[in-house]
Amino acid sequence: MKKLTFIFALAIFARGQDAISLKEAVRQAMERSQVIEASGASNDAAGARVTAAKGGRLPKVNYSESWVRSDNPVFVFSSLLTQRQFSESNFGIASLNRPDFLNNFQSLVTADQPLYDAGKTKRAVHTAELGGDLSREDTRRHRLEVMAQVVRFYYDTQLGAEQIKVTTQAMRSAEADLERSEARRASGMATDADVLSIRVHLAGVREEQIRRSADLEVARAAMNDAMGLPLDSVHSLTTPLAPLRVAHTELSGYEKNALAARPEARQTRLAAEIAGVQAADARSNYLPQITLHGAFEADRQRFVYRGGTNWLVSIGLGWNLFNGGADKAKIAESEATIRRTAAEQARAESGIRLQVRQAWANLKAAQQRIESAQASVAEAQESLRISQNRFAAGLSTVTDLLRTETALLETQTRYLAAVHDQRIAAAMLEFAAGTLSPDSEVLN
Numbered sequence: 001m002k003k004l005t006f007i008f009a010l011a012i013f014a015r016g017q018d019a020i021s022l023k024e025a026v027r028q029a030m031e032r033s034q035v036i037e038a039s040g041a042s043n044d045a046a047g048a049r050v051t052a053a054k055g056g057r058l059p060k061v062n063y064s065e066s067w068v069r070s071d072n073p074v075f076v077f078s079s080l081l082t083q084r085q086f087s088e089s090n091f092g093i094a095s096l097n098r099p100d101f102l103n104n105f106q107s108l109v110t111a112d113q114p115l116y117d118a119g120k121t122k123r124a125v126h127t128a129e130l131g132g133d134l135s136r137e138d139t140r141r142h143r144l145e146v147m148a149q150v151v152r153f154y155y156d157t158q159l160g161a162e163q164i165k166v167t168t169q170a171m172r173s174a175e176a177d178l179e180r181s182e183a184r185r186a187s188g189m190a191t192d193a194d195v196l197s198i199r200v201h202l203a204g205v206r207e208e209q210i211r212r213s214a215d216l217e218v219a220r221a222a223m224n225d226a227m228g229l230p231l232d233s234v235h236s237l238t239t240p241l242a243p244l245r246v247a248h249t250e251l252s253g254y255e256k257n258a259l260a261a262r263p264e265a266r267q268t269r270l271a272a273e274i275a276g277v278q279a280a281d282a283r284s285n286y287l288p289q290i291t292l293h294g295a296f297e298a299d300r301q302r303f304v305y306r307g308g309t310n311w312l313v314s315i316g317l318g319w320n321l322f323n324g325g326a327d328k329a330k331i332a333e334s335e336a337t338i339r340r341t342a343a344e345q346a347r348a349e350s351g352i353r354l355q356v357r358q359a360w361a362n363l364k365a366a367q368q369r370i371e372s373a374q375a376s377v378a379e380a381q382e383s384l385r386i387s388q389n390r391f392a393a394g395l396s397t398v399t400d401l402l403r404t405e406t407a408l409l410e411t412q413t414r415y416l417a418a419v420h421d422q423r424i425a426a427a428m429l430e431f432a433a434g435t436l437s438p439d440s441e442v443l444n
Helices: 002-013 022-032 034-057 073-082 093-097 120-186 192-227 251-261 263-286 326-392 398-433
Strands: 018-020 060-070 102-116 235-237 289-300 307-318
Touching: 018 022, 022 120, 022 192, 034 120, 060 073, 073 093, 073 102, 073 289, 120 192, 120 235, 120 263, 120 326, 120 398, 192 398, 251 263, 251 326, 251 398, 263 326, 326 398
Parallel strands: 018 235
Antiparallel strands: 060 102, 102 289, 289 307
16 A cells, blocks of 8 residues: 555646746746746737827828720710810811820829828827737736736646645555554454455545545646647646745735836826827817818820829818717717726726725735644644554544544645745735736745
8 A cells, every 4th residue: 555655646746847946936937938928929019000190290102003095075085185285277176076095105203292180190199009009007016917927837836736635644654554453453452444444544545645646637737838838748846845935015016017017007197198199189179270282193095105104292171060079079988988987997996996805805814824733733743643642552543543633634734835835925915016027025
C-alpha cells in the first residue's frame, strides 16, 4: 500500500519539468495572451482613426476619366467648345439642329479644401484621440485581468498540490494506524470493528486525494490557458504557497489610487469628455461651412489628341437653415448622453470603491485565519501524537484516534486555504486599486 501511495504521489508531483515562478508566469501571460494581443490590434485601429480624422484638414483630390458619344445638339455644341474644336462651320443651322455623332474623352481632376467647417474637423480629431485613450485603457484593463487570473490559477494549482501532500501524509498515518490496529486485533486487544473503522477512514482519505488530484488538473489547465500555453503543459511552480508579509496601508489610500488609476474609472471620464465634444459638434450644425473648390479638365475627340483643357476655382458657402428638426434632435440626444455618462461615471466609481473594500476585507480576514490556523495545526499534530500513543497502549478507542486524524487533516486544509486566500486577496487588492503589475511585491 505504501508503495502504491508513493507511486501515486510521484505521478502527481514529479511530472513538471520547467520551473516557473509566479512573476515569470505573469510575464509569459503578458507576452502570449490572445486577449492582450486583440487589445493591441484595437489600439492600432484607434491610431488609424486619429489619422483619418486629421485628414479632414487636408484637401480632397479626385481623378476621373469618362467617354461619351452622342449626337445630342447641346452635347455636341458644348463638347466642341471645351475641346477647342469649334469652327465657323458649326454655326450652320443644319449643323446646330442635326449634328453628327461626336466623341468626348474627358479627364477631370478636382480638389476641395475646407476653409471653415465650424470646428468639425478639430472635434473629430479630438474625439478620435479620446477614443484612442479609451482603447489604451481597455488594454490596461485586460492586462490587469490577465495578471489577476494568472495569480488566482497559480495559487489554485499550488493549493491543489499542497492539499495532495496533506492527504498523502494523512493516508500514511492512517495506514500506520491500520497496521497497529491489526496487530492489536491479533493480540486480542482490538476488535474487527476497530480495524474496519480505520479502513473506512483510510478509504475516505484516499477518495479525498483523488478529488484533489482532479482539482489540480483543472487548475493547471486553467493556468496554462491564462498564460496562452497548451492546456496540458506541466510546470514546477517555484513560488511557494506561504503567507505573504503585507505592508499596512490605509483603506482610503487604496480607494484614492483606485479612482485615479483603475482603467474603468478613466474610461468613464473619457466617455463623459467624448459626450461633451459630440454635444458641441451637434450644436455646430447650425453654423455655415466654407469650401475652396478647384478643377482641371481635359476634353478630347480622340483619347490623346484633338482636344482642349480648362480649369476653374470657386469658393462655396453652405449653410444648413432647416433640415426637418434633425439637428435639434441630435443636440437633445447628445445632452442625454452627457447625463448618462455622468451617471455611469458615478456608478463606476462607487463600484470600484466597493471592490477595493471587499478585497481589503478579504485580505484582513485571510491574515486572521492564517494566525488562527497556524496554532490549530500545531495543536492538532500534538493531539494526534498523543492519541496514537494512547491507542497503541490500549488507553483510548479507535473513535478518539480517528477523530484526531480527521481534525488534523481539516486544520491543515484550513491553513492552506487561508494562505491561498491571503495571497490572492493581496493581489486582488492591488488589482482593485489599479496598481497590480508584473513587478508587484505581492507576486514574490
